[in-house]
Amino acid sequence: MSAADIQLDAQGRLRHFIAIEGLPRALLTQILDNAERFAPVGDRAVKKVPLLRGRTVANLFFEPSTRTRTTFDLAAKRLSADVLNLNIEASSTKKGESLADTLRNLEAMQCDMFVVRHQVSGAAHFIAQQVAPHISVINGGDGRHEHPTQGMLDAFTIRRHKQDFTRLSIAIVGDVAHSRVARSNIQALKTLGVPDLRVVGPKTLIPPQIEAQGVQVFDDLDEGIRDCDVVITLRLQQERMQSALLPSANEYFREYGLTAERLRLAKPDAIVMHPGPINRGVEIDSAVADGVQSVILQQVTYGIAVRMAVMAMILGNQALAGAA
Amino acid sequence: MSTQFDIDALLNTMAAQLRERLDHAGISNPALVGIRTGGVWVAERLRGLLGLDEALGELNIAFYRDDFSRIGIHPTVEPSVLPFDVDGRDLVLVDDILYTGRTVRAAMNEIFDYGRPRSIQLVVLFDRSGRELPIEAQVVGAHLSLRAGEHAKLAGPSSLHLEIHRTRA
Numbered sequence: 001m002s003a004a005d006i007q008l009d010a011q012g013r014l015r016h017f018i019a020i021e022g023l024p025r026a027l028l029t030q031i032l033d034n035a036e037r038f039a040p041v042g043d044r045a046v047k048k049v050p051l052l053r054g055r056t057v058a059n060l061f062f063e064p065s066t067r068t069r070t071t072f073d074l075a076a077k078r079l080s081a082d083v084l085n086l087n088i089e090a091s092s093t094k095k096g097e098s099l100a101d102t103l104r105n106l107e108a109m110q111c112d113m114f115v116v117r118h119q120v121s122g123a124a125h126f127i128a129q130q131v132a133p134h135i136s137v138i139n140g141g142d143g144r145h146e147h148p149t150q151g152m153l154d155a156f157t158i159r160r161h162k163q164d165f166t167r168l169s170i171a172i173v174g175d176v177a178h179s180r181v182a183r184s185n186i187q188a189l190k191t192l193g194v195p196d197l198r199v200v201g202p203k204t205l206i207p208p209q210i211e212a213q214g215v216q217v218f219d220d221l222d223e224g225i226r227d228c229d230v231v232i233t234l235r236l237q238q239e240r241m242q243s244a245l246l247p248s249a250n251e252y253f254r255e256y257g258l259t260a261e262r263l264r265l266a267k268p269d270a271i272v273m274h275p276g277p278i279n280r281g282v283e284i285d286s287a288v289a290d291g292v293q294s295v296i297l298q299q300v301t302y303g304i305a306v307r308m309a310v311m312a313m314i315l316g317n318q319a320l321a322g323a324a
Numbered sequence: 325m326s327t328q329f330d331i332d333a334l335l336n337t338m339a340a341q342l343r344e345r346l347d348h349a350g351i352s353n354p355a356l357v358g359i360r361t362g363g364v365w366v367a368e369r370l371r372g373l374l375g376l377d378e379a380l381g382e383l384n385i386a387f388y389r390d391d392f393s394r395i396g397i398h399p400t401v402e403p404s405v406l407p408f409d410v411d412g413r414d415l416v417l418v419d420d421i422l423y424t425g426r427t428v429r430a431a432m433n434e435i436f437d438y439g440r441p442r443s444i445q446l447v448v449l450f451d452r453s454g455r456e457l458p459i460e461a462q463v464v465g466a467h468l469s470l471r472a473g474e475h476a477k478l479a480g481p482s483s484l485h486l487e488i489h490r491t492r493a
Contacts, residue, residue, distance in 0.1 A: 030399075034397065036403065037384070037386070037387075037400075037402075037403045038403075039403070040403045040404065040405070041387075044437060044438055045410075045411075045437065045438055045439050046436075046437035046438070048437065049387035049388065049434075049437070050387070050388060050433070051387050051392055051397070052392075312397050313396075313397055316392060316395075316396025316397035317396055319392060319393045319394060319395070319396050320395060320396045
């Protein structure tokens with residue numbers, strides 16, 4: 001069963017959110033529109049709406065994360081849900097409890113939703129197949145597969161600044177091969193109609209046959225970002241240097257680091273994005289990360305609204321299915 | 325089916341009554357808050373009639389409804405906007421039709437998440453019987469008596485008129 005099949009109920013409504021791949025454009029637009037409605041909640045005196053009062057969301061993090069976990073945590077709390085944060089690496093699995101047993105226990109605690117972050121591709125999909133029918137699963141990043149809420153918050157950030165996806169040139173720069181963020185970005189932006197999508201990086205970090213997904217490949221940064229509206233820089237994992245895919249961080253910065261000088265090749269009003277955490281002086285220069293074209297911190301803020309939208313839609317659809 | 329209410333006349337009377345109430349309560353600087361969608365149209369008209377300069381507050385109570393666990397998230401797009409500080413303000417909450425009272429309850433809950441108003445008056449164009457909560461309006465344009473299975477809806481915004489729809493029981 002593909003991720004798209006398990007994600008939608010018989011009426012085509014979102015039931016789990018595992019991957020952007022296979023989801024229709026109308027559904028992605030609906031997520032963005034709902035996020036637009038949740039965004040102002042963060043600006044109010046009481047940053048909370050009562051929509052998910054009485055629901056319980058469990059954050060199951062098998063892999064460490066700060067930003068994703070805290071923004072899912074805040075999103076659930078701003079919807080008035082109760083939140084459990086489980087750092088599973090540090091708890092039951094160390095005591096020999098199997099994943100299935102951990103899930104059964106959380107079900108017995110009457111949780112309504114699991115947010116899953118795991119180092120293995122396909123983990124969230126696997127868990128969605130295992131859980132009881134009244135539980136929904138959101139993928140908070142699985143291995144090299146997808147990070148769908150990051151893909152949607154990046155799309156939300158782009159729409160806020162550039163409005164119409166169908167007129168944009170967007171470059172994704174860096175370690176595309178190992179990046180679940182890049183995969184989700186490509187799926188989201190192609191589905192939303194971006195005509196000129198580029199991936200830029202050394203050949204060792206670009207997946208083979210990626211052109212089949214409708215992207216152009218560049219191994220020269222200057223060419224890759226020329227006249228772009230949006231430049232998305234990816235985090236370079238330190239372990240890439242150890243695995244001989246790259247010579248050194250300095251070398252990488254010289255070839256692919258986004259500097260103010262290079263950014264001038266993009267459109268004058270281009271925005272610069274990064275999913276975080278940033279390696280300053282490796283994939284991006286501090287002057288750019290902190291510069292006027294950077295929207296990196298807005299991405300964090302918008303991530304809360306996007307996650308609120310996805311949680312509210314899924315748990316609302318659960319209610320609808322229960323009422324039918 | 326459209327009805328024959330003269331809505332302009334109703335609005336004029338409502339504005340006069342509201343002005344009198346506000347004067348009597350010593351409220352010189354009220355802030356109007358309309359409930360989307362019909363309530364915003366009515367509030368906009370009252371704002372003109374009362375000669376208030378300040379922009380309207382607009383509430384979309386979708387996140388405060390009490391039926392989420394039955395029907396999920398409402399598919400409306402426009403968010404709430406309260407372009408003034410609610411703390412200590414005298415608010416005039418405006419809706420088109422007061423029926424069960426659930427919408428007004430939800431609206432008041434939302435308002436209190438923006439701050440603590442000094443007072444809230446409720447103004448409605450039509451009051452339909454069928455209250456399920458202890459909520460009454462201070463200013464009412466007209467009372468509606470509808471049969472079971474009949475639903476009223478304000479159409480607008482250029483020319484406001486009331487439409488009655490009948491669903492088969």
